[in-house]
Amino acid sequence: MKFNTKAIHGNQHHEEVTGAVMPPVFLTSTYAQKSPGVPVGEYEYSRAANPTRTALENALASIENGSRGLAFSSGLAATDCLLRGLKAGDEVIAMDDLYGGTYRMFTRIYKESGIVFHFVDFNDTDAFSKLLSDKTKLIWAETPTNPLMKLCDIKVIAELVKGRGIIFAVDNTFATPYLQRPLDLGADVVMHSATKYLSGHSDVIAGALVIKDAALGEQLHFQQFATGATLGPHDSYLVLRGIKTLHLRMQRHGENGEKVAEFLENHPKVKQVFYPGLKSHPFHGLAKTQMEGFGGMVSFTFKSGDKAEAVKFLENLKVFTLAESLGGVESLANHPATMTHASIPEDKRKAGGISDDLVRLSVGVEDIEDLLADIEQALK
Structure with a gap:
């Protein structure tokens, strides 16, 4: 199947008893057994598996293009499950x-764990390679990154760690997967905050892991089952419903994102726009080869460099909503320094390029004329 068909039908089956096209929401915690330890069907307890969650995991x-999907109560729960190994x-x-x-989890929750975390530019292959050792067990990448839209070459990283017993995971x-499929490029695990584009309607908190190797998938399922960070059946249903329109939404997100980025790049008050679809973006060439489009996330800074100007812009938006999160059908605006990335110490935040005047936009699927008019009036 090609992707658009797969988003609707991939690994999906009509419900066996009634023939329901969409899987029912199985609101049950436990399942009958014929004899001790002999369940009536394949399910025993919903922390281990639930039919609605199974349908979602099969779709994921x-x-x-993985062998196993796992659905979690949040993206961070999915990340934590991977670290449990x-x-x-x-x-x-x-x-x-x-x-x-993610940075907060690595540096604070696991601070006393004895696990050592290194942070490095993945495009500096010399610096990256020097950190590799027999102790390296996990590589964690975001591409594009939040909020500066940096990319890394998944194929290059996969080749550097190949055959070393290291798990390579990509957020x-x-x-x-409409724009990029890391498992096809050499990664071992893909993580999603399914709260975002996969569900697509800002009405659920969810996470996902998709694993290439079946044995690793079984190990991660055990870690999830044993620690309990599973997704409930109703939320599973909502994410599965969202996936069925993912291709339609992502097409419009990308179309609108490109136009918003171009508009901002040509605006006299804007200093820099971070969007891989722009030729000015340092990873534009990589984005064209590694991705099948550029998406709906756009960040930018002001020529004044003034935090107050960024705040005033955000306060005056009318179609865009000032809020945490991203990836919903509605357009959202965010101030990373005081919202999504406030947990990163200020000196590290600024050293990494997250300035106080940086604004991140999640461009939705509204009419582009209304979005551009809203940005224009807020900049004024």
Whole structure:
């Protein structure tokens, strides 16, 4: 199947008893057994598996071309599950531009774990290679990154770690499998905050892992089952419903994102626009070869460099909503320094390029004329 068909039908089956086209929401915690330890069907307890969640997990595996999909209570829960397989003395190499929640987990929640985290520019292959050792057990990449839209070459990183017993994981939240499929490029695991584009309607908190290797998928399922960060059946239904329109939404997100980025780049008050679809973006060439489009996430700074101007812009938006999160059908605006990335210390934030005048836009699927008019009036 091609992607658009796969988003609707991939690994999906009509419900066996009634023939329902969409899987029912199985609101049950447990399942009857014929004899002790002999369930009536394949399910025993919903922390281990639930039919609605299974339908979602099958769809996740299909759209990312993986062998196993796992659905979690949040994107951070999915990330945490992957880290549960590490032990004291193991080392993680992560990109130097990460979602603030991921950075917070690595540096604070696992601070006393004995796991060592290195942060490096993945495009500096010499610096990256020097960090690789027998202790390296996990590579963590975001591409494009949140909020500076940096990219890394997934194929290059995969080749550098090949055959070393290292898990290479990619946060594919911004691109989605509509634009980029990391497992096909050499990654071992894909992570999603399914809250964002996969669900697409700002009405659920969810996360996902998709794993290439079946044995690793089974290990991660055990870690999820044993620690309990599973997604409930109703939320599973909502994400699955969202996936069925992912291709339609991402097409419009990308069309609108490109036009917003071009508009901002030509505006006299704007200093720099971060969007891989622009020729001025340092990773534009890589984006054209690694991705199948550029998406709907756009960040920018002001020529004044003034935080107050950024705040005033955000306060005066009318169609865009000032809010956390991204990837919904509605357009959202965000101030990373005080919102999504506030957990990163100020000195590290600024050293990484997240200035106080940086604004991040999640461009929705509204009429582009209304979005551009809103940006224009807010800039005025």
